[in-house]
Amino acid sequence: MKVAVLGAGPAGLYFAISMKRRNPAHEITVFERNKPDDTFGWGVVLSAETLDNLAANDAVSAAWIREYFAYWDDIAVIHKGVRTVSTGHGFCGIGRKRLLLLLQRRARDLGIELSFETEIDDPKPFMESHDLVIGADGLNSRARSAFAEVFRPDIDVRKCKFVWLGTRQKFDDAFTFIFEETEHGWVWAHAYQFESETATFIVECSEETWTKWGFGDMTREQSIATCERIFARHLGGHSLMSNAGHVRGSAWINFPRVLCESWSHKNLALLGDASASAHFSIGSGTKLALESAVALADYLHSEQGLAAAFDKYESARRTEVLRLQSAARNSLEWFEEVERYLDLDPVQFNYSLLTRSQRISHENLRLRDPEWLGGAEAWFQRRAGNTDNVRRAPMFAPFQLRDLRLENRVVVSPMAQYKAVDGCPTDWHFAHYAERAKGGAGLIHIEMTCVSPEGRITPGCTGFYAPEHEVAWKRLVDFVHAETEAKICAQIGHSGAKGSTQLGWQQIDAPLKSGNWPLMAASEVGWSPANQVPKAMDRADMAKILGQFVASAEMAARCGFDMLEIHAAHGYLLSSFITPITNHRTDEYGGSLENRLRYPLEIFQAVRAVWPAHKPISVRISANDWMGDEGVTPAEAVEIARLLQAAGVDICDVSAGQTSIRGRPVYGRMFQTPFSDRIRNETGMATMAVGNIYEPDHVNSILLAGRADLVCLARPHLADPYWTLHAAVQLGDRDVKWPDPYLNGRDQLYRLADRTATIGGVGGLKV
Numbered sequence: 001m002k003v004a005v006l007g008a009g010p011a012g013l014y015f016a017i018s019m020k021r022r023n024p025a026h027e028i029t030v031f032e033r034n035k036p037d038d039t040f041g042w043g044v045v046l047s048a049e050t051l052d053n054l055a056a057n058d059a060v061s062a063a064w065i066r067e068y069f070a071y072w073d074d075i076a077v078i079h080k081g082v083r084t085v086s087t088g089h090g091f092c093g094i095g096r097k098r099l100l101l102l103l104q105r106r107a108r109d110l111g112i113e114l115s116f117e118t119e120i121d122d123p124k125p126f127m128e129s130h131d132l133v134i135g136a137d138g139l140n141s142r143a144r145s146a147f148a149e150v151f152r153p154d155i156d157v158r159k160c161k162f163v164w165l166g167t168r169q170k171f172d173d174a175f176t177f178i179f180e181e182t183e184h185g186w187v188w189a190h191a192y193q194f195e196s197e198t199a200t201f202i203v204e205c206s207e208e209t210w211t212k213w214g215f216g217d218m219t220r221e222q223s224i225a226t227c228e229r230i231f232a233r234h235l236g237g238h239s240l241m242s243n244a245g246h247v248r249g250s251a252w253i254n255f256p257r258v259l260c261e262s263w264s265h266k267n268l269a270l271l272g273d274a275s276a277s278a279h280f281s282i283g284s285g286t287k288l289a290l291e292s293a294v295a296l297a298d299y300l301h302s303e304q305g306l307a308a309a310f311d312k313y314e315s316a317r318r319t320e321v322l323r324l325q326s327a328a329r330n331s332l333e334w335f336e337e338v339e340r341y342l343d344l345d346p347v348q349f350n351y352s353l354l355t356r357s358q359r360i361s362h363e364n365l366r367l368r369d370p371e372w373l374g375g376a377e378a379w380f381q382r383r384a385g386n387t388d389n390v391r392r393a394p395m396f397a398p399f400q401l402r403d404l405r406l407e408n409r410v411v412v413s414p415m416a417q418y419k420a421v422d423g424c425p426t427d428w429h430f431a432h433y434a435e436r437a438k439g440g441a442g443l444i445h446i447e448m449t450c451v452s453p454e455g456r457i458t459p460g461c462t463g464f465y466a467p468e469h470e471v472a473w474k475r476l477v478d479f480v481h482a483e484t485e486a487k488i489c490a491q492i493g494h495s496g497a498k499g500s501t502q503l504g505w506q507q508i509d510a511p512l513k514s515g516n517w518p519l520m521a522a523s524e525v526g527w528s529p530a531n532q533v534p535k536a537m538d539r540a541d542m543a544k545i546l547g548q549f550v551a552s553a554e555m556a557a558r559c560g561f562d563m564l565e566i567h568a569a570h571g572y573l574l575s576s577f578i579t580p581i582t583n584h585r586t587d588e589y590g591g592s593l594e595n596r597l598r599y600p601l602e603i604f605q606a607v608r609a610v611w612p613a614h615k616p617i618s619v620r621i622s623a624n625d626w627m628g629d630e631g632v633t634p635a636e637a638v639e640i641a642r643l644l645q646a647a648g649v650d651i652c653d654v655s656a657g658q659t660s661i662r663g664r665p666v667y668g669r670m671f672q673t674p675f676s677d678r679i680r681n682e683t684g685m686a687t688m689a690v691g692n693i694y695e696p697d698h699v700n701s702i703l704l705a706g707r708a709d710l711v712c713l714a715r716p717h718l719a720d721p722y723w724t725l726h727a728a729v730q731l732g733d734r735d736v737k738w739p740d741p742y743l744n745g746r747d748q749l750y751r752l753a754d755r756t757a758t759i760g761g762v763g764g765l766k767v
């Protein structure tokens, strides 16, 4: 096959090598605009695992690369003058120039033609003259732009500015992150040794700081001198160096995240950064490029014809690319928003940095560096006021809100049971909540309990509006207090436009088949075309419903609930005021955020006035309508939280969505936690995170990173009322309290867990 490869970066060269290894008869030319040793950048990070994959593909080049590998295990974070080091991270790196020179040599040895200083403006003539053309021409690929309508690239130019520099200062003991506060804002560096004499030193800052420093108007030399001044105390008198001599301007860029809908067209395929890029902060761009090159060469030999090979290549590599891009997005967003975290204590800041991509979990960190993690856990416990047994996981730290003290940070999230009769909780509710209260969680919520019959979502929803409701709830609360360490929170709400619908396991959110009742909401916006159009509330309606909230709160107080939560999320009545999707009012309750929040805040104030002063109140919000700027955005949720906090709300329960059938949520593990993180760290308000959090590892990493104060789990508690007790067994924590009658069961479980650990500890059954 006659092959033209456009671009002699890692992707192009390694693809050419991989092709030639599979069939020496291929005639391959690699075209490159630069000179052979004219490359930008300094070191690149790879892993030992990646190199093993490369060795299976071409042992010769892998052995050469291995010879030049620099290894390091530690990550150091310098923040507020404190240098924190953790170990066990296991990276290796090589100079980019060295890598390319080795690959060039290997390519030549294999008989590949390398044509340097050849600028390729248009791939089309090559597509005529060659059987196969590979667009491996990097981030700003011409091959991609020549067929933009086919590849449909999505290029997301990110917020920070960065420049890739080098230095002779040694960073050979650790991959080092340095955060420096300057007169124009924070500037930080990612530094790592890749050769005995040289380290990479990437300098990064926000666009605002970059502009204030005037980097855009500086020459390369001035820019470097400025960075040297900023990082002087870390450079030990060494200078910073640029090797982007062939690049115009000062070489600062914004990272473009590239993703293409399609990677091939006729006999042209995109490879490496041209097809998909991953932010440098997770060090996976070169790995992606090299592994994709191997995959493409493989399929070109295993499949019949180019089209079949390209299909296989895309379907096999796309998932991996998306996985890495998702981790890279978490990581780059962390750096973009780093100013939110810079006030954290250095321990928490360090933990937050290490877990930023969500690829490294709490237990991963324990495996890497148990001592460091133990220290961080002890810091967390002490800060939570626990000085007795500081070697406990963060989920087992106490938490205080007003006079309410929770034994731990696990919360049973509110979950409607649809089992009430005329609003009255039944034996089902007693058994269900009593079980969860025995299950070890620090706090259990009852479901959204409605302030009036018309405020119910379904005929099976519970209420706080009739004397028999009070009797039933009080029986439950008394049991929880007498028999368990759990505290219990009443969630009160009104269904608004989402009322008069079927039970959860019937057609959810659909109107009742018969017996519907009239609805009210902020505006005349029905939940869906199939649902009733609610009446837009007038002032009399507002006063009436406010009175119902107050009466319900008084009833919850008489029942002895420890905490109250006002449900202002998920499209129900109060949420319908907050989101502009459903609030079209033109009076002082519509329009600006202050106006949209006015009624929910009036209700909060009225409820606060009757709720015991020593007990806290939470408000649950939808922090993202998942409708872009048309609805509530995570940024606006921060402003919502600020207003709640100013009004005296003790904690914000940060949920999201369910406010419109047009919302398009992006699901994933812990997918709503970033909204809680943002609110907590931008406002200082206490938060609860919720949404697809299901492992003790998730809970611990959310807490120690400071992304929330409490963690709510809903569905996991449907499957396992004893989720917290079981989590303790899994984590080896023996200090949670089990109910006395269950102690024999507890002991057996502990024995079994210890036995499994011992078997594992001596190398399993292999010994």
Ligand SMILES: Cc1cc2nc3c(=O)[nH]c(=O)nc-3n(C[C@H](O)[C@H](O)[C@H](O)COP(=O)(O)OP(=O)(O)OC[C@H]3O[C@@H](n4cnc5c(N)ncnc54)[C@H](O)[C@@H]3O)c2cc1C
Binding pocket: 006, 007, 008, 009, 010, 011, 012, 031, 032, 033, 034, 041, 043, 044, 045, 046, 118, 119, 120, 121, 136, 137, 138, 139, 140, 141, 142, 163, 164, 202, 271, 272, 273, 274, 277, 278, 280, 283, 284, 285, 286, 287, 288, 289
């Ligand atoms: C600051 C920074 C730090 C990074 N750190 C790491 C890291 O630590 N680890 C890691 O794995 N990855 C890292 N990367 C990413 C990594 O450099 C890329 O993902 C990787 O180089 C992609 O390889 P590629 O061959 O697709 O593209 P490139 O390396 O960009 O190669 C493309 C080649 O095509 C040539 N070319 C472009 N246009 C033309 C044209 N019109 N005609 C002829 N030739 C052309 C270019 O000169 C270049 O040589 C980093 C990237 C940056 C920007």
Ligand SMILES: Cc1cc2nc3c(=O)[nH]c(=O)nc-3n(C[C@H](O)[C@H](O)[C@H](O)COP(=O)(O)O)c2cc1C
Binding pocket: 413, 414, 415, 416, 417, 447, 448, 491, 504, 567, 620, 655, 690, 691, 692, 693, 712, 713, 714, 715, 716
């Ligand atoms: C069956 C069920 C009923 C729910 N009822 C309520 C409710 O009454 N009030 C509320 O605020 N959220 C309710 N939710 C939402 C949960 O509290 C939680 O926010 C959501 O399920 C995401 O958490 P998870 O991924 O841990 O399940 C309910 C969820 C489920 C599964």
